[in-house]
Amino acid sequence: MKIAIVGASGYTGVELLRVLQLYPDIEINQIISRQYTGKKLKEIFPHFSSSKLKDLIFSEETDIEASDFYFLCLPHEPSVELVKKLLEKNKKVVDLSAAYRIKNPAAYPEYYEFEHKYPDILLKAAYGLPEIYREQIRQADIVANPGCYPTATLLALYPAVKEKVIAENNVVVNALSGISGAGRGLKQQFHYPEAFGNAYAYSPIKHRHIPEMEDVLKNIYGDSITVRFTPHILPVSRGMTSTVIYKTNLSKQQLVELYRLEYRYEPFIRFCDTPPQIKNVIGSNYCDIYVDKDEKTGQAVVITAIDNLGKGASTQAVQNFNLMTGRDEEYILKNLSDTSILFP
Template sequence: MIQVGIIGASGYTGLELLRLLENHPEVEVKVVTSREYAGKTLREVFGFSGRWADLFFEKPDPQQISERVEVVFLCLPSGTAQEVAEFFWRKGIKVIDLSADFRFKNLETYSKTYKIEHRFPELVKRAVYGLSEIYAEEIKKTYLVGNPGCYPTSILLPLIPLIKEHLIHTDLIIADSKSGTSGAGRKAENYYSFCEVNEDFKAYKVTTHRHTPEMEEKLSEASGNQVRLIFTPHLLPVNRGILSTIYVKFRNSLEKIYEYLRDFYKEKIFVEILPLGSYPRLSEVKGTNFCKIALFEDKERGMGVIISVLDNLIKGASGQAIQNMNLMFGLPEDLGLPKSPMFV
């Protein structure tokens, strides 16, 4: 059994990890940390039943934790995670970081985006970006994964293969994404309260969202040239899910591009390219580790439209983190991960 620690387990991504890992046959969660709830069980605080219900939250003590685990999931704020990751990595413990601290190769971009200086530039060089379907071979060999953001996962999965194959133009890419409120994390702010969100729909951080530089870096790596992305996120009055609509210029016919993307992902369990004319829905991926993608073309205007959907807490965060853990330990990629959606 793989001995697991979850550092920062009382937020949405940490709780989702616990929920998903309950169905993983090769895992034993040994440590869950929370400064706020230290000394209390998961049953007491969050009403858990099942395998992990009587686990006590602990205050984070990296030295003591390192003696009990083989892998840690870091569900910590960006800037805080890097030091914790470096400690566990030096102890020979595998690290999957759900913050942004190890997503970027260009640390100048990271510092500008997050207003944080990275203290471990040499470790950044060893980290692998955890977009599972694209970087699986690298993930299998690393001890440190920077788990992607939720919006980037929904946009990079359809775009990277097409850019690498020169099937779309990269001079103008526009992405318009809608996310459920859990994407903002578990925090008390008026902006995300029920009456502020219910029966409303709004854009936010237009042209300034911090996932934009992350996506531009990965798209530029795939292209070999600088790629610019116009990205606009929106807040949906739902708990979970992301739907991204991406506007690009095709270099080939819709049919050829569809065939290429379908063939590229045919052996990838968790990415489904829908038949032409199909519309992906949040209800089809809610509660699963799937990303579903559909392709359309506006021939009169010479534009392609790509729509992707995923569950932001699973494929966009904790599920992809477990998928990466499976790769790192040589396990089947889909082990312990849900495939059937929660329709209601």
Template sequence: MIKVGIVGGTGYTGVELLRLLVLHPEVTLQVITSRADAGTRVDQMFPSLRGLVDLLFVHPDEAHLEQCDAVFFATPNGIAMQQTRALLEAGVRVIDLAADFRLQDIASWEAWYGMTHACPDLVAEAVYGLPEVNREQIKTARLIANPGCYPTAVQLGFFPLLEAGVIEAGSLIADAKSGVSGAGRKAEIPALFAEAGDNFKAYGVAGHRHLPEIKQGLARVSGNGVGLTFVPHLTPLIRGIHATLYGKLTRDVDLQALFEARYADEPFVDVMPAGSHPETRSVRGSNRCRIAVHRPQGGDTVVVLSVIDNLVKGAAGQAVQNLNIMFDFPEAMALNIVPLLP
């Protein structure tokens, strides 16, 4: 058994971590922090956890996180980097679900996130926690940069094509849609039901924080830089991301066979039969990414459809997947969840 702490347990990602970890047979929840709700019972805030979590939220200053074996940061950007060094020195392994350690280019990170990085030397050590490409590095990592939700869906869809060198890397397009929970559990007008319901809109067309993360990951597998147009959209869904990806083929290839071979041994990537159209509801509540690949009219454009639950494979589920790899547990432990339907 390992002792686990969660910093920032009151957001959607934090409660999703709790939902998964309470059923993990190798995890003891040691501490869950919250500045605003310290002293409140966790199951009072989240009645779904009644009978499963018997803890109070603790103020971060009183959490004694150094007594944990692993700590998840389910916090806004800029929090984990303030505490990670001390935890690593205490022998704690850290999984950050925010963006503090995702970008290797510090200047780019500071420009996109509007703050000075507190520990740039640790960024080079951080392992990008996408198991489908970094499983071996994750096994021995002390510090994991858990990928963003859009980057997970987009990268998994493009990887087989770029690795095989069968598309033009300079003209990629990612048209992605997300549910409102991707914005977090906070009071903001765009996330109000009357604003987001019965509506559909693009945002961040001029530039989105996930763009450099996606380009960094795609460039690593392609061996060169990539050109990517990334346009996110907000949909009137609670959960889910649907990424429609476009690329120009450079040679003829059996796309279905390519994708099936690439992900044959991946427990959480499901390549669907030829002609399929995966739906967000088919992954709701699960850690699975479902992918379908198309070649419309047999032309030179490839279209990849990639769907995930933004709170699970796009955040908390992937973080638990990383935990399992780091501590040599079965990778699917606590994650073999059948998606919810309806």
């Protein structure tokens, strides 16, 4: 099987290369980056110098005929068009942008400032969160890989939403992410002197991930659930944590039992007796979960930790790849080492 990574020089593209190089039965035959066209992988990322991929050369344009499977690590609007072209050629695609995550096309002009031209493909795209949509992913030609914040948040909510134990149809989410979530583009607030020793909230009222989360929750619940979401930046390279609060009539013990029962067969969900730490998930595809209840307020407190470049992006994309190609879902990912991480 021949694999293409489009946008291969960004954080998520490099993370895909780190993981996919471990597969003995695939060939990565296209890495696309206009910024580094004509350069060898090892020239730009020296930590690949001993990898079998070291002499791969970055191409400027994507050949939509040359590969069997395409990972797209592009901005949203270019992905919209490229996905359509690839599907017309009967290719399988995991898209790591937001181009096909939200089923309602009206959300795109409001939150992403462009009109979505292909609502038919929106309906066909499987949302790439295996813990919820595993069977749809297995059958899909196009999988919309979730955002990092929605992954951490939806995994914290899914059992409660599925079993309808949220007493009011709204949840409060406070999430914190490493700086790599903003991508490799240069922005002043992410320069080292600005970011070191600093932390701050951003987009506290109308963040782009809100319609994505609310869309999935409505699909599960059958009714609208309002998400009060506030994201924050942490002065770390990677990793994120999401604290989710909602009213419930269940006791703490009932909540814990509900979550453990729902996720009992999930290979990448780990339960913690204390609030999870991002250091324990860096470089992995795991989501660590802590479930508790504040009896004074009647509110559940569910905290998750993931690697925003891992389960929040690239390793989850590989998990979806495994499902889409008939592999064991845990293949390579279960024992993934973090020793070759480029951005620790």
